[in-house]
Amino acid sequence: MEPLLEVRELRTHFFSRAGVVRAVDGISFRLDRGEILGLVGESGCGKSVSSLSLMRLVDRPGRIVSGEIVFEGRNLLALSKEEMRRLRGNRLAMIFQEPMSSMNPVFTTGSQIAEAILVHERVSRGEARERTIRLMRLVGIPDPERRFRQFPHQFSGGMLQRMMVAMALACNPSVLIADEPVTALDVTIQAQILDLIKELRDRTGASILLITHDMGVVAETCDRVAVMYLGKIVEMGPLASIFETPKHPYTVGLFASIPRLEETVEWLQPIPGTVPSPLNLPTGCRFFSRCPHAMPRCAETEPPTVETAAGHQVACFLYESGGPA
Amino acid sequence: MKWFRTLPNNLWAFARDYKLAAVGGALVLLFVGVAALAPQLAPYDPDTVSLRESLARPSPRHWLGQDNQGRDLLSRIIFGARMSLYISVSSIGMGALFGVALGMLAAYYRRLDMAIMRLMDVVLAFPGIIVALTTIAILGRSITNVIIAIGIYHIPQFARLAHGLTLTIKETVFVEGARASGESDAAILTRYILPNCLAPIIVQTSLLIPGAIMTAATLSFLGLGVPPPTAEWGSMLQNSLQWAQLAPHVMIVPGLALMLAVFGFNVLGDGLRDAMDPRLKKR
Numbered sequence: 206m207e208p209l210l211e212v213r214e215l216r217t218h219f220f221s222r223a224g225v226v227r228a229v230d231g232i233s234f235r236l237d238r239g240e241i242l243g244l245v246g247e248s249g250c251g252k253s254v255s256s257l258s259l260m261r262l263v264d265r266p267g268r269i270v271s272g273e274i275v276f277e278g279r280n281l282l283a284l285s286k287e288e289m290r291r292l293r294g295n296r297l298a299m300i301f302q303e304p305m306s307s308m309n310p311v312f313t314t315g316s317q318i319a320e321a322i323l324v325h326e327r328v329s330r331g332e333a334r335e336r337t338i339r340l341m342r343l344v345g346i347p348d349p350e351r352r353f354r355q356f357p358h359q360f361s362g363g364m365l366q367r368m369m370v371a372m373a374l375a376c377n378p379s380v381l382i383a384d385e386p387v388t389a390l391d392v393t394i395q396a397q398i399l400d401l402i403k404e405l406r407d408r409t410g411a412s413i414l415l416i417t418h419d420m421g422v423v424a425e426t427c428d429r430v431a432v433m434y435l436g437k438i439v440e441m442g443p444l445a446s447i448f449e450t451p452k453h454p455y456t457v458g459l460f461a462s463i464p465r466l467e468e469t470v471e472w473l474q475p476i477p478g479t480v481p482s483p484l485n486l487p488t489g490c491r492f493f494s495r496c497p498h499a500m501p502r503c504a505e506t507e508p509p510t511v512e513t514a515a516g517h518q519v520a521c522f523l524y525e526s527g528g529p530a
Numbered sequence: 531m532k533w534f535r536t537l538p539n540n541l542w543a544f545a546r547d548y549k550l551a552a553v554g555g556a557l558v559l560l561f562v563g564v565a566a567l568a569p570q571l572a573p574y575d576p577d578t579v580s581l582r583e584s585l586a587r588p589s590p591r592h593w594l595g596q597d598n599q600g601r602d603l604l605s606r607i608i609f610g611a612r613m614s615l616y617i618s619v620s621s622i623g624m625g626a627l628f629g630v631a632l633g634m635l636a637a638y639y640r641r642l643d644m645a646i647m648r649l650m651d652v653v654l655a656f657p658g659i660i661v662a663l664t665t666i667a668i669l670g671r672s673i674t675n676v677i678i679a680i681g682i683y684h685i686p687q688f689a690r691l692a693h694g695l696t697l698t699i700k701e702t703v704f705v706e707g708a709r710a711s712g713e714s715d716a717a718i719l720t721r722y723i724l725p726n727c728l729a730p731i732i733v734q735t736s737l738l739i740p741g742a743i744m745t746a747a748t749l750s751f752l753g754l755g756v757p758p759p760t761a762e763w764g765s766m767l768q769n770s771l772q773w774a775q776l777a778p779h780v781m782i783v784p785g786l787a788l789m790l791a792v793f794g795f796n797v798l799g800d801g802l803r804d805a806m807d808p809r810l811k812k813r
Binding site for chain 1: 640702703707712714717721725
């Protein structure tokens with residue numbers, strides 16, 4: 206089946222005075238219809254820049270240097286600014302991390318969702334209002350008629366994130382990018398919002414790119430997972446396959462550093478070393494300096510991406526000939 | 531209209547916490563009221579000459595006395611208030627309109643930043659009165675040109691304020707969200723950035739009005755402002771100079787009016803600034 210969104214060798218670099226930061230450096234993935242893909246990685250690995258690149262919202266000094274983003278058969282990077290603006294919020298929508306600062310404080314929340322509809326569709330104000338109230342009901346906001354007239358500061362974080370989900374869904378997007386949508390919320394509310402996102406995927410058939418640093422969120426929500434490290438996707442595959450048989454030493458290290466209920470361990474196993482400066486990336490494999498299985502050639506050449514199981518890809522020399530030596 | 535119902539309470543709370551500002555507010559209200567109702571309040575036509583009563587002292591018929599041409603000083607002060615208010619509000623309004631637009635554009639489109647803000651710095655480098663004098667020298671002497679002259683000097687002050695505010699607001703998540711939902715630049719500037727930087731701009735306006743009143747009076751005093759015989763406080767002061775020893779009231783009356791109006795705006799502006807700045811909140 207033709208994927209809904211396909212990213213090929215996307216590179217987004219930041220040109221700062223201190224040098225070039227290769228925040229996203231050649232990532233490729235596809236997003237199928239109705240699928241939830243998790244993009245995981247630690248702070249600064251390029252997750253958010255990847256999502257902003259998909260929306261073409263990267264600001265100076267950042268720039269998309271090369272690659273292709275094919276969405277519904279069109280390369281987004283070849284579109285004019287105006288064509289791209291018409292897609293944003295319409296076919297491609299986005300939810301941000303902090304619900305409390307995601308809405309304009311001087312207008313009512315309802316009017317802002319209605320505005321999101323009016324930007325893209327020729328409907329009357331009354332009809333936009335009707336649709337907004339229906340959306341608010343869909344995302345589980347009680348008493349939507351009254352809530353419509355309230356300002357962002359009158360909402361709780363969880364309710365406001367529901368409003369943001371409603372706003373993102375305003376024009377029935379086929380791709381929803383959720384950049385850390387639950388990070389700023391507490392755990393019970395997190396579960397509610399994640400359930401809401403899954404339920405909406407089932408109901409509207411939208412594909413979701415979920416960006417997070419939280420493996421628990423991934424386990425709960427995603428169908429497939431891509432693990433990012435320093436601007437590259439090091440491992441990607443179906444959820445079960447990644448969680449049960451992580452292949453890349455970085456992914457293995459990530460799992461070893463998460464506490465588990467079912468095992469009693471004295472100490473968690475951290476990944477040794479620190480993330481290298483993005484200004485001065487190592488040649489060869491980027492995980493080389495911290496990798497327990499580092500080999501001389503890892504320092505020289507970039508490891509190829511190999512497929513170890515159906516749909517499970519990993520960028521590491523260990524798996525070049527079928528498994529770790 | 532919730533704010534409308536709570537307004538009396540809010541005003542009362544403001545007056546209680548900022549007493550000096552409340553006095554200023556009363557003076558400003560008086561000034562604006564007098565200016566608005568000038569034709570109804572003035573007992574005489576401000577321009578009617580009566581040479582037999584030249585420099586007459588205050589009397590029951592002319593409460594504040596008469597000037598060297600026998601014109602009623604009270605009426606001239608009242609119409610002078612109207613002129614001062616008209617000039618100061620129009621010139622600050624003009625400065626705010628162009629300044630805020632330029633400042634927002636400079637901050638939003640980084641390409642324009644250097645050109646616009648450095649030009650503003652150039653204007654700001656000169657003292658206000660020099661800019662105003664030069665503008666009058668180029669455009670000629672009329673009320674409109676006085677407004678333009680004072681307005682031009684205030685453009686950079688508003689531009690700087692709006693520039694700084696826009697730089698902060700355009701980095702907020704809700705502006706990024708607006709872009710992600712496909713809003714155009716024009717919509718982001720007018721619906722997201724402008725409403726969120728309005729409060730400091732309003733305070734700035736009230737703080738700059740007294741300066742504009744002074745500058746207008748100064749221009750008239752120097753003979754480059756409102757052309758005679760129109761009643762204007764600055765030109766009344768200038769005219770009074772020759773008779774200062776003979777009839778001091780001719781000088782004191784417009785001087786006092788000018789002082790009270792400027793004082794009123796200044797303390798009101800200070801109070802508003804403090805009240806709107808949560809860090810300086812008294813309670």
